[in-house]
Amino acid sequence: MSEVESKDPLRTRRVALAWLVALAALALAADCVASDRPLVYARGGDLHVLPGDGPRGDALRATLGPADWAIWPPIAADPIDVRTGGELRPLAPPSPAHRLGTDDRGRDVAARLVHGARTSLTAAAIAAALATALALLLALAAVRAGGTIEAAILALCDVLAAAPALLAVIAIGGLTGARGVAALALLVAIPRGADTARVVAASFASTLAEPFVAASRAAGASPARILLRHALPHATSTIAAAAAITAATTILAEAALGFLGLGAPPPTPSWGELLAQASQHELRWWLGVPAGLVTTFTAAAFLRVSRR
Amino acid sequence: MLVRGLGRVALAWVLTYVLACALSELAPGPPAERAARAAARLPDEARAPEARRAIIAAVERELELGGGAAARIARATGRALTLDLDRSWRDRRPVGEVIAPGLAATGGRALAVLALALALGLAAGLGAAAGGGVRAGALGLAVALALSLPTVWVCQLFLAATPSAAGSSTLAVLALALAPAAVVAAHARAAVDELIASPLAAAVLARGASRARLVWIHGARLSLPRLAPLAASTVGFALGAAAVVERALALPGAGRTLANAAAAGDVPVVTALAALAAATVAATAGVAHALARVADPRLDDASVRPDRGRA
Numbered sequence: 001m002s003e004v005e006s007k008d009p010l011r012t013r014r015v016a017l018a019w020l021v022a023l024a025a026l027a028l029a030a031d032c033v034a035s036d037r038p039l040v041y042a043r044g045g046d047l048h049v050l051p052g053d054g055p056r057g058d059a060l061r062a063t064l065g066p067a068d069w070a071i072w073p074p075i076a077a078d079p080i081d082v083r084t085g086g087e088l089r090p091l092a093p094p095s096p097a098h099r100l101g102t103d104d105r106g107r108d109v110a111a112r113l114v115h116g117a118r119t120s121l122t123a124a125a126i127a128a129a130l131a132t133a134l135a136l137l138l139a140l141a142a143v144r145a146g147g148t149i150e151a152a153i154l155a156l157c158d159v160l161a162a163a164p165a166l167l168a169v170i171a172i173g174g175l176t177g178a179r180g181v182a183a184l185a186l187l188v189a190i191p192r193g194a195d196t197a198r199v200v201a202a203s204f205a206s207t208l209a210e211p212f213v214a215a216s217r218a219a220g221a222s223p224a225r226i227l228l229r230h231a232l233p234h235a236t237s238t239i240a241a242a243a244a245i246t247a248a249t250t251i252l253a254e255a256a257l258g259f260l261g262l263g264a265p266p267p268t269p270s271w272g273e274l275l276a277q278a279s280q281h282e283l284r285w286w287l288g289v290p291a292g293l294v295t296t297f298t299a300a301a302f303l304r305v306s307r308r
Numbered sequence: 309m310l311v312r313g314l315g316r317v318a319l320a321w322v323l324t325y326v327l328a329c330a331l332s333e334l335a336p337g338p339p340a341e342r343a344a345r346a347a348a349r350l351p352d353e354a355r356a357p358e359a360r361r362a363i364i365a366a367v368e369r370e371l372e373l374g375g376g377a378a379a380r381i382a383r384a385t386g387r388a389l390t391l392d393l394d395r396s397w398r399d400r401r402p403v404g405e406v407i408a409p410g411l412a413a414t415g416g417r418a419l420a421v422l423a424l425a426l427a428l429g430l431a432a433g434l435g436a437a438a439g440g441g442v443r444a445g446a447l448g449l450a451v452a453l454a455l456s457l458p459t460v461w462v463c464q465l466f467l468a469a470t471p472s473a474a475g476s477s478t479l480a481v482l483a484l485a486l487a488p489a490a491v492v493a494a495h496a497r498a499a500v501d502e503l504i505a506s507p508l509a510a511a512v513l514a515r516g517a518s519r520a521r522l523v524w525i526h527g528a529r530l531s532l533p534r535l536a537p538l539a540a541s542t543v544g545f546a547l548g549a550a551a552v553v554e555r556a557l558a559l560p561g562a563g564r565t566l567a568n569a570a571a572a573g574d575v576p577v578v579t580a581l582a583a584l585a586a587a588t589v590a591a592t593a594g595v596a597h598a599l600a601r602v603a604d605p606r607l608d609d610a611s612v613r614p615d616r617g618r619a
Contacts, residue, residue, distance in 0.1 A: 159323075162540070162593075164585065167548030167566075171582040174570025175328055177335040177342070248456070255458040256552045260567045275460050279556055283468050292461035300456035 016301035023298060027118040034075035034111035041070035075099070077108030079115040079269045094286055101286035103277050112269040113290055119181055119270045120254050120298065124247035126185035127192065131246045132239055134193030139200035139235075140227060143208070154201060160194035169253055173262050181264050184257060188250045196242035203235040244306035248299045255295045271295050313594030320590035321583050325388035326381060328579040333377040335573070340368035346397040346573045371395060388583065394576040398569070403580045406569075410562035414554070415588070417481055417561070418546040422592075424485040425542050426535065429492025430528060436493070437500035438523040447493060454490035459483060459549045463556035480553045488542040492535055499531035529603075536600030540593035547585045 026033060032050075036057035040049050043064060048054070055063060057078070064070060077098065082088065082105060092102045100109040142153040169187045173179065178187065204227065207213060213230055221229070257263035258272015259279070266273070271291040278288030335342060344350045344367045351360050368374050371394075372383065387394055393403035436447035462483045466473070473479050500523055503509055512522050550563025562581060569577035 162544075162589070164541075164544030164548040164589065166551070167544065167582065167585050170548070170551055170566060170570050171328065171578050172331055174566075174573060174578040175332040175335065175575055177573055252456075252458055256460060256549070259460045259552060260555065261571055262567070272458075272460075275458065275464070278464055279460070283464055285468075288461065288464050292458060292464065295458045295461065296453070296456045299458070300452055303452060303456060 012304055013307075016304035019297060019301045020305065023117055023294075024121060026114055027121045030079075030115045030118050033073055034077065034079060034108070034114040035073050036076060036078040036081075038070040038072050038076075041068070043068045075108065075110045075114060077111045079107060079111040080267045082106045091281055091284060093284075100290055101284070103274070103287060104281060109274065109286055109290065112274060113271070113294065115269040116271045116274065116291070117294070119264055119268055120251050120295075123181045123185045123188075123254050124250040124302070126182060127188045127250040128243040128246045130185060130189035131193035131196055132243050134189060135196035135200050135239070135242065136232075138194070138197035139204055142197070142201050143204045143231070144223060144227065150201075154198060157194040157197045157201075160191050161198065163191055165191055165249060166253060166256055169257065170260070170262060173257070179262065179265055181268075184254060184263060185250060188246065188253050192242070192246040192249060196239070196246070199238055199242060200235050203238045204231040207231045207234040241306040244302045248302035248306070251295060251299045251302065255291075309598060313591070313598070316594055317587045317590045320586040322385065322388055324583040324586040325579060326385050328575075328582055329381040329384040330377075332575045332579070333380070335575075338364070338368075339373040339380065339575070340364045340371070342573055342575070343367050343371055343373060343397040346575075347399070370400075371397065384579070393580045396569075396574055396577050398572050398574045398577070403576050406577055407562055407565055407581055407584075410560055410565050411584075413477070413560055414547065414550050414562040417477060417484065417550065418543050418588070420477075420481045421484045421488065421546040422539060422542050424481055425488035425492055426539075428485060428489040430496050430531070430535070432489065432493040433496025433531070434500060434523055434527055437497050437504070437527060438520055444497070447497060451490040451494050454486045457486065459487070460552050460556050462486060463553055467557065475558050477559065480550075480557050480559055483553050483557075484546045484549055488538070488545055491541075492538055495535055495538060496527075496531045499534045500527040503527055503530055533600040533604035536596040537593075539596035540589050543592040544585070544589045547588065 032039060037051055038048075038060065040047070041051070041060070041064070042048070054060070057076070060070070088106045089098075089102050090104050090106045092098060092106070094101045098108050098110070100113065103109055103112065138153055138157060142150040145153075165188070168191060169184070172187050173183065176183075208226070208231060213226055216226055216230060254263055254270060255272040255275060258270045258274075259276040261276065263272050264270045271294060274287050274291035275295075278284060278291070281287065332339070337345075341350070341364050344363050347367075349363055349367075351363070353360055373380065375383075384394070393407075395401065396403055396406045399406070432447060432450070436444045463479070466479045466483060470476075470479070503526065504522070508526070509522055512526055513519070547563070550561055551567040552563070553559070554561040554564040555567060562584075566578065566581045568574075569581070
């Protein structure tokens with residue numbers, strides 16, 4: 001058994017990575033996994049693959065003859081539009097037609113959960129990328145400038161990172177009127193970027209004190225080259241860990257803001273919006289439990305990946 | 309120390325006001341139009357353009373929202389310095405009147421969260437350090453779970469388990485204390501692990517003390533000052549997550565006022581609550597730091613200066 005495996009007998013890091021990869025694949029393929037359009041169908045001798053328009057759901061089923069056929073996605077329901085063939089079933093419990101039931105507008109919860117993964121992971125990816133870029137910019141500027149400027153940049157980072165994250169996100173959202181996935185990502189990225197910048201600057205400072213950097217400097221390497229070729233590669237694992245924490249923070253912030261009605265605007269599917277519906281409708285379990293579980297697993301997976 | 313602490317609180321208050329006013333200038337549309345919209349007094353542009361312009365002009369005069377962005381920020385900063393919180397854009401009442409009813413409830417809950425998180429976290433962290441092995445592994449899993457659970461879902465699970473407890477402050481405190489307690493537990497355990505590896509531990513054990521005494525007595529005393537910096541972040545988390553918990557559990561409080569004001573775009577109320585939260589976090593950090601220095605004088609830089617006591 002390797003040293004890493006002996007420290008992690010349950011292989012939780014691998015499980016976490018597998019969960020995140022599967023979720024990312026699900027988010028990317030959400031239109032093929034949960035949609036009321038068939039993946040492939042044959043009607044009147046014509047074969048249609050991934051049709052972008054035309055009849056959908058029950059309307060299409062009604063037009064299929066005995067010789068026609070269709071392959072439907074695993075969740076044959078649209079996350080936004082309700083096409084019921086005449087029967088609207090809001091807040092219906094799980095059934096063969098809707099495996100995780102329906103929400104208060106009769107939309108399929110499983111379909112909204114799958115498409116909600118796209119909303120959450122997009123916000124997490126944008127926030128992690130923005131926070132990393134901001135952190136690198138601030139840390140490189142601080143270490144390159146040194147002296148008073150470095151102290152001023154790190155003091156600014158201290159102030160930004162000390163702000164209560166959720167309160168700051170709610171307040172800034174209210175002040176600027178910013179709504180939606182990109183706004184959420186930006187609001188989370190600023191304090192997280194400042195926090196990451198402190199850690200990355202410390203990593204840079206530690207690497208710059210190494211003898212091999214002194215040797216490189218003596219060999220004529222420029223400060224920029226030393227930072228980019230020596231300090232940056234040594235900080236990679238720190239940066240990756242901080243990005244994973246940013247992603248977890250974003251997932252939890254999206255759930256909180258979606259619940260408060262300050263997240264992605266309707267009718268965008270989101271996990272936070274499902275949790276809000278559970279609260280509004282007597283805690284119907286099919287609204288709250290699946291959304292709560294996937295939010296928890298995803299945040300836990302990002303936090304686990306952030307640790308060695 | 310007191311003067312420095314008060315200075316930090318005042319700085320946090322004023323800086324948050326300036327920052328919030330500057331951020332509100334980034335919102336689309338002129339402030340007077342947004343203020344009229346927040347009060348739901350604005351008719352449709354296409355139907356009654358004249359009436360709309362008249363209302364915006366009246367709101368601009370009434371709330372002194374004219375001039376450029378710099379003038380508005382300067383006016384707001386001046387008001388913040390004199391503790392004048394302005395008037396709500398939504399219902400025109402003084403902001404103090406709007407936020408006062410919820411402050412005591414949310415502030416009290418934040419203090420209760422701090423106490424509970426410290427007690428729970430310390431007990432869990434020391435317990436795991438004393439037990440080692442399985443208990444330490446269980447603590448790791450519990451910490452990971454507590455940090456990953458969305459606060460709103462925690463509230464829903466509590467409500468599902470005890471449906472009659474809706475509106476209970478105890479549930480709110482429990483839900484809010486979960487994540488901070490996990491962080492405290494992780495830090496307490498790390499502090500005790502460090503203690504166990506130190507010469508002090510060898511000396512204590514050599515004098516016949518048990519491992520349990522080493523962990524629960526010496527560990528608790530030495531780890532408490534190290535937990536001081538977590539007090540500010542715990543209070544900050546409790547104030548921020550209060551918006552979620554108070555809505556989920558149907559409780560009155562400043563968090564709910566903040567969420568409603570943010571949804572309506574009521575800038576003066578959001579600004580005042582953000583500034584109050586920043587000042588509270590700064591005050592908590594100052595008090596926690598002072599208490600930590602009393603508990604462990606070695607934290608006082610002056611007393612551990614390397615040149616101290618030398619000729």
